Structures are given as C-alpha cells and as structure tokens.
Amino acid sequence: xxxxxxxxxxxxxxxxxxxxxxxxxxxxxxxxxxxxxxxxxxxxxxxxxxxxxxxxxxxxxxxxxxxxxxxxxxxxxxxxxxxxxxxxxxxxxxxxxxxxxxxxxxxxxxxxxxxxxxxxxxxxxxxxxxxxxxxxxxxxxxxxxxxxxxxxxxxxxxxxxxxxxxxxxxxxxxxxxxxxxxxxxxxxxxxxxxxxxxxxxxxxxxxxxxxxxxxxxxxxxxxxxxxxxxxxxxxxxxxxxxxxxxxxxxxxxxxxxxxxxxxxxxxxxxxxxxxxxxxxxxxxxxxxxxxxxxxxxxxxxxxxxxxxxxxxxxxxxxxxxxxxxxxxxxxxxxxxxx
Amino acid sequence: xxxxxxxxxxxxxxxxxxxxxxxxxxxxxxxxxxxxxxxxxxxxxxxxxxxxxxxxxxxxxxxxxxxxxxxxxxxxxxxxxxxxxxxxxxxxxxxxxxxxxxxxxxxxxxxxxxxxxxxxxxxxxxxxxxxxxxxxxxxxxxxxxxxxxxxxxxxxxxxxxxxxxxxxxxxxxxxxxxxxxxxxxxxxxxxxxxxxxxxxxxxxxxxxxxxxxxxxxxxxxxxxxxxxxxxxxxxxxxxxxxxxxxxxxxxxxxxxxxxxxxxxxxxxxxxxxxxxxxxxxxxxxxxxxxxxxxxxxxxxxxxxxxxxxxxxxxxxxxxxxxxxxxxxxxxxxxxxxx
DNA sequence: CTGTTAGCGCGTTCAA
DNA sequence: TTGAACGCGCTAACAG
Numbered sequence: 001x002x003x004x005x006x007x008x009x010x011x012x013x014x015x016x017x018x019x020x021x022x023x024x025x026x027x028x029x030x031x032x033x034x035x036x037x038x039x040x041x042x043x044x045x046x047x048x049x050x051x052x053x054x055x056x057x058x059x060x061x062x063x064x065x066x067x068x069x070x071x072x073x074x075x076x077x078x079x080x081x082x083x084x085x086x087x088x089x090x091x092x093x094x095x096x097x098x099x100x101x102x103x104x105x106x107x108x109x110x111x112x113x114x115x116x117x118x119x120x121x122x123x124x125x126x127x128x129x130x131x132x133x134x135x136x137x138x139x140x141x142x143x144x145x146x147x148x149x150x151x152x153x154x155x156x157x158x159x160x161x162x163x164x165x166x167x168x169x170x171x172x173x174x175x176x177x178x179x180x181x182x183x184x185x186x187x188x189x190x191x192x193x194x195x196x197x198x199x200x201x202x203x204x205x206x207x208x209x210x211x212x213x214x215x216x217x218x219x220x221x222x223x224x225x226x227x228x229x230x231x232x233x234x235x236x237x238x239x240x241x242x243x244x245x246x247x248x249x250x251x252x253x254x255x256x257x258x259x260x261x262x263x264x265x266x267x268x269x270x271x272x273x274x275x276x277x278x279x280x281x282x283x284x285x286x287x288x289x290x291x292x293x294x295x296x297x298x299x300x301x302x303x304x305x306x307x308x309x310x311x312x313x314x315x316x317x318x319x320x321x322x323x324x325x326x327x328x329x330x331x332x333x334x335x336x337x338x
Numbered sequence: 339x340x341x342x343x344x345x346x347x348x349x350x351x352x353x354x355x356x357x358x359x360x361x362x363x364x365x366x367x368x369x370x371x372x373x374x375x376x377x378x379x380x381x382x383x384x385x386x387x388x389x390x391x392x393x394x395x396x397x398x399x400x401x402x403x404x405x406x407x408x409x410x411x412x413x414x415x416x417x418x419x420x421x422x423x424x425x426x427x428x429x430x431x432x433x434x435x436x437x438x439x440x441x442x443x444x445x446x447x448x449x450x451x452x453x454x455x456x457x458x459x460x461x462x463x464x465x466x467x468x469x470x471x472x473x474x475x476x477x478x479x480x481x482x483x484x485x486x487x488x489x490x491x492x493x494x495x496x497x498x499x500x501x502x503x504x505x506x507x508x509x510x511x512x513x514x515x516x517x518x519x520x521x522x523x524x525x526x527x528x529x530x531x532x533x534x535x536x537x538x539x540x541x542x543x544x545x546x547x548x549x550x551x552x553x554x555x556x557x558x559x560x561x562x563x564x565x566x567x568x569x570x571x572x573x574x575x576x577x578x579x580x581x582x583x584x585x586x587x588x589x590x591x592x593x594x595x596x597x598x599x600x601x602x603x604x605x606x607x608x609x610x611x612x613x614x615x616x617x618x619x620x621x622x623x624x625x626x627x628x629x630x631x632x633x634x635x636x637x638x639x640x641x642x643x644x645x646x647x648x649x650x651x652x653x654x655x656x657x658x659x660x661x662x663x664x665x666x667x668x669x670x671x672x673x674x675x676x
Numbered sequence: 677c678t679g680t681t682a683g684c685g686c687g688t689t690c691a692a
Numbered sequence: 693t694t695g696a697a698c699g700c701g702c703t704a705a706c707a708g
C-alpha cells in the first residue's frame with residue numbers, strides 16, 4: 001500500500017539507512033544516491049513525515065493564532081509569517097481564536113499535543129496564559145499584543161505613541177471635541193490606543209477628556225456603528241472621532257455617511273488603516289500599522305527560538321506611520337522600512 | 339522529559355493499553371478510568387499526536403490552498419472552512435499558492451507527505467494537476483474554480499450567469515459601451531466572467547463586443563489600475579466597466595477617482611464584492627459571491643470524503659446575488675441563504 | 677561511507 | 693474487560 005524506505009532500499013539494492021540519508025542530504029556516494037533517487041521515483045515514494053516527526057520529535061509546523069482571520073490586518077501579518085516560514089521549510093497551521101480566550105486555550109492544547117515547532121500568537125486578552133506551551137517547551141512569540149505574566153518574546157507596534165500622534169493631528173486640524181471609539185478592555189491594544197487618545201487631549205487641553213467621549217465596544221463594524229451613534233446622540237456630540245482599529249473605523253464611516261457628515265465635516269483618524277479604496281478623496285486621516293513587518297519579525301524571532309536561541313525574552317516595539325494629505329507621511333518613533 | 343502513556347499507566351497502576359483506551363473513549367471500568375484521568379492530570383500528560391498519527395496513519399489536518407490569503411474573498415472562505423473543520427476536530431493548514439502553479443505543486447507535495455486528511459484547493463490554474471494527491475488516496479475538493487481533468491468534487495459560483503446578469507444591469511442603467519477588466523486566461527473564473535460579459539453584450543446588441551474593450555491582467559489592484567488607464571486611453575473609451583474581482587474593482591475605482599469620473603459618470607459593476615466601506619454613496623453596483631457558503635460546502639464535502647463516501651465526483655454551482663440600490667437585491671440562478 | 681539495530685509513543689491485535 | 697507484545701515508518705547510534 002504505502003511505499004516505504006524499505007521498498008526503495010530493496011529496489012535500489014542498498015540499506016534503508018542509505019535511503020534515509022539520501023533524502024536528508026547526508027553524504028552518500030553519488031552512484032548509490034542516484035540509484036536511490038531513481039528507485040524512489042519509479043515507486044512513487046513520498047517520505048512519511050509523521051514517522052519522521054515521531055522519530056525526531058520535531059515538526060515543521062508553526063501554529064499561528066489570530067483573533068480574527070477576516071481582518072486584513074491579521075491577514076497581512078499571516079501572509080508575512082507564511083512567507084518567512086516557507087522559506088525555511090515550515091508550514092503554517094492557522095488558528096482563528098475569534099477573540100475568545102477559551103477557544104484560544106483549546107487551540108493551544110491542540111498545538112502542544114501536535115506538537116508544533118512553535119507558536120505565533122496574538123493574545124485574545126491580557127490575561128492569556130501560555131503555560132500549556134511553556135511547560136512543554138514549545139516556543140511562543142507574541143505579536144501585536146503582549147501576554148503579560150508570560151516570559152516570551154514579543155513584537156508590537158507603538159500603539160500609545162501612535163495614538164497620541166494621531167489624536168494630535170485631529171487637534172491640529174482644528175477639531176476641538178474628539179471622541180474615541182476603542183475595543184474591549186480585555187485587549188491590550190484597545191487599552192493602549194485609548195490611553196494615547198487620553199494623553200494627547202490632556203496634553204493639549206490640560207485636563208482629562210469628558211469620559212462620555214470614550215466608547216468601548218467589540219472590535220467589529222457593528223461595534224463601530226453603535227459607538228458612533230451613541231457619540232452623536234450626546235448632548236454635546238464630538239466634532240471628530242479617533243477610531244482604534246480598521247473595523248471600528250469602517251463602522252464609524254458608515255454612520256457618518258448615513259448622516260451626511262463625513263470628513264471633513266466630522267474629523268476622523270482611522271488607526272490601523274482602512275480596507276483599501278478611496279481614502280484621499282474622503283479626507284480621512286490614517287495611522288498605519290506595520291502589519292507585514294510585525295509578522296516577519298515574529299516569524300524570525302520564533303525560528304531563532306526553534307533553533308535553540310537561549311536569551312531572555314525580548315520585547316520589540318515597531319514604529320507607526322501616519323498619513324495625512326495635508327502633511328504627507330509622518331513617522332512616529334522610528335524609521336519607515338523599505 | 340515527555341510524559342507518555344507508560345508514565346501515566348505506572349502512576350495509575352494499570353497497563354498502557356488501558357490508558358490508551360481511556361483517551362480514546364473505549365469502555366473501561368469507571369474507577370480505573372478515573373484513576374487514569376487523575377494520574378494524567380497530575381503528570382500533565384498530553385497525548386502525542388504524531389505517534390497516534392503514525393500508528394493509525396490518519397491525521398486531523400486539512401490543507402487549505404488558496405491563491406491569495408490577503409484577498410478578503412478567500413479569507414472569508416477560509417474562515418468558513420476552519421469553522422466547519424474545527425467543529426469536527428480538524429485543524430487547518432494554510433497554504434498560500436500566490437496564483438503560482440509551481441508553488442502549488444510544492445505545497446501539494448508537502449500536504450501529501452504530511453500526510454493530511456484532505457485538501458481543499460482553489461486551483462491556481464486550469465491546468466492544475468491533482469495527481470500527487472489522487473495517487474496517494476488523499477481526498478481533494480476544489481472550491482471557487484475547477485481543476486479540469488481531475489475527477490474530484492467541486493463547488494463553485496455561477497460565474498457566467500452572474501457576469502451576464504451583472505453586465506445587463508449596466509446596460510439597463512443606460513451605459514452603452516462597457517469595458518471588461520478580467521484576470522489571466524489561465525484562471526477559470528477570469529475566463530467565465532469575461533464570457534458572461536461578452537454574452538450579455540452579444541445578447542443586447544446582436545454583435546460581438548469590440549475586442550479592445552476587454553483587458554486581461556493579473557488579479558491585483560495594480561492590474562486593475564493599469565487596465566483602466568488603458569481603457570480610458572482608447573480612441574473611443576468605455577462609459578462603464580465590468581470588473582471581474584474585488585482587487586481589480588479597487589484598482590478601477592482608484593483610477594476613476596483620480597480622474598474625477600466615479601459612478602455614476604462612469605458605470606461600474608464590481609464582481610465579487612468590494613472591501614467593506616462606503617458602497618451605496620458611490621453608486622457602485624456589486625455582484626456578491628457566496629464566499630462563506632463556498633467554504634462551508636467544500637469543507638463538508640471533504641469531510642464526507644474523508645469519512646469514506648464513495649460516489650462519483652460531484653459538481654455544485656452556487657447562485658450569485660447582485661445588489662443595486664435602484665432595484666434592491668437580485669438573485670441569479672438560485673436562492674439567497676439565511 | 678555503509679549496514680544493522682533499536683527505539684520514538686501510540687493503537688491494536690491476541691489471550692487471558 | 694484487561695494486559696502483553698508487536699509494529700506504524702523513520703532516523704540515530706554503532707560497528708564495520
């Protein structure tokens with residue numbers, strides 16, 4: 001039924017070990033190697049990775065755990081991870097946690113029992129535990145968000161700095177009452193971006209922003225819509241909105257569009273970019289997250305760990321870029337990469 | 339180092355076989371089962387799937403091969419596949435073929451040697467061969483596009499019907515000279531959508547459309563931009579454009595926006611939807627593809643095959659829905675699903 | 677450089 | 693119902 005190295009060995013007139021060596025790039029006399037290759041070809045031999053993995057207790061699979069695979073931000077990140085991984089012979093197992101810590105733990109359990117070579121994880125919450133992986137020695141790298149309390153490598157964007165700068169742009173454009181639509185408190189990036197918004201306003205006005213201007217919802221389009229409606233229904237509604245991610249921004253835009261108060265009537269800073277299409281004509285300002293670079297860095301850090309790198313947990317913060325038609329590109333806390 | 343069923347067996351005072359039985363839901367006396375469970379818990383035992391897989395020569399992994407993981411259409415499809423798979427205890431290995439047949443074959447080789455339980459594939463070309471999988475008995479289901487010459491299940495959308503209907507909408511809106519921006523000839527959907535466009539025009543005018551109105555480019559935003567520029571540079575430029583997928587549509591919109599001739603000045607039918615945001619206010623007409631349902635169906639068909647279903651290759655064609663603010667939703671060749 | 681041998685951890689016979 | 697023993701296909705030792 002299944003062609004094994006024994007079949008190939010028999011046909012090529014060598015030992016199974018030699019066949020194994022040929023397929024693992026270990027020195028073998030050229031003529032024997034050729035005989036093996038030919039026998040394998042004729043028999044349609046394909047090495048069985050499960051046997052290999054069991055024997056070496058290794059694996060060439062990286063588990064990528066993201067909260068929302070339908071979000072272009074994570075999609076781009078995943079693509080970058082896949083490119084780096086593939087170049088080194090690794091495959092990517094995709095795990096969509098749906099921002100759900102329970103589901104996340106289930107996936108972690110699967111990953112650990114697989115066992116995968118490593119895990120790249122966007123934690124669904126600030127209380128995510130990576131113990132399951134740690135105790136089995138499976139390396140983990142966090143990306144986009146930290147997992148406080150777990151000593152693992154992390155690579156994130158400068159969310160606070162970016163949010164401060166983004167909010168300032170709105171202030172400099174003349175908007176005076178800036179609402180903030182952010183994600184759930186459980187999520188670090190939601191927290192950091194709201195913090196940046198608050199600090200920028202404190203710095204500009206000398207006082208804490210009106211708490212009713214801050215809305216916390218799930219990171220969804222519907223959430224963005226709802227929050228915007230609530231902000232607009234305020235006795236004293238905002239004249240601009242800082243939206244903390246791309247899906248929230250989309251919801252905000254939909255409602256502003258319905259009401260006929262798109263930018264520049266109402267100011268909008270879309271943190272984390274927007275799904276393609278038509279930004280400039282709308283006068284929307286955008287804070288770009290380095291999704292691809294986050295993915296690349298995370299993958300490289302993980303591969304280093306898989307290769308055995310033994311240094312204390314590293315924490316990398318990547319800069320954020322703001323685009324504003326009026327002012328061109330602004331770089332916040334770092335360099336633009338090619 | 340690694341906790342095995344032998345360790346658990348020793349601690350629980352039973353045989354390894356009994357431990358195995360407990361973890362596979364095979365009848366064991368309740369007290370022994372409990373002892374095993376407790377011992378496993380205390381030792382932090384996690385079953386080794388590689389050993390299990392080698393022994394049973396099975397796997398709980400589905401390979402999902404898509405041409406562009408950054409395209410929301412495939413992302414939604416992937417999400418649907420993952421949901422169905424997960425519910426049945428399967429994980430998804432993500433393979434981004436990048437519309438590249440060579441890369442596709444490489445991935446197929448990896449998938450087959452893994453070996454995965456099955457493959458869901460969006461063929462990168464009409465000449466894609468699935469022989470590698472077929473000869474090893476790994477079930478394959480094609481989704482979105484067929485793989486002619488390979489006897490496998492497929493579930494696709496009604497591209498020709500949808501393109502005919504979509505083009506007709508433009509004609510009915512009064513546009514007279516309709517350009518078509520489609521993908522490479524190697525791709526079935528690009529071909530079918532161009533065919534639909536051609537037929538609708540033939541039906542309406544009684545003659546074949548001017549060949550210079552058809553542009554074939556890669557399925558990218560840049561491709562859409564380039565094609566649009568070329569169409570607009572024609573001696574007699576079109577007054578409307580049929581764009582064959584979401585990325586092409588995005589490119590078309592960018593150029594129309596630059597030139598200040600957005601809809602309704604220039605008509606636009608965006609086949610396959612657009613990335614979120616702001617459709618209605620722009621007067622863009624949209625043909626929606628049932629991405630989620632395609633993914634769900636494909637996953638279910640594959641799981642049936644994995645379970646051993648032995649019937650001739652099935653071919654399912656899903657209807658397509660057109661939205662037009664003027665006329666509401668139209669259903670092409672099928673039913674809207676809840 | 678090559679062949680022989682011995683497991684990796686598990687599921688599954690077969691007897692008991 | 694349970695335990696002992698075998699082997700899934702492969703690679704890592706070792707001896708030659």
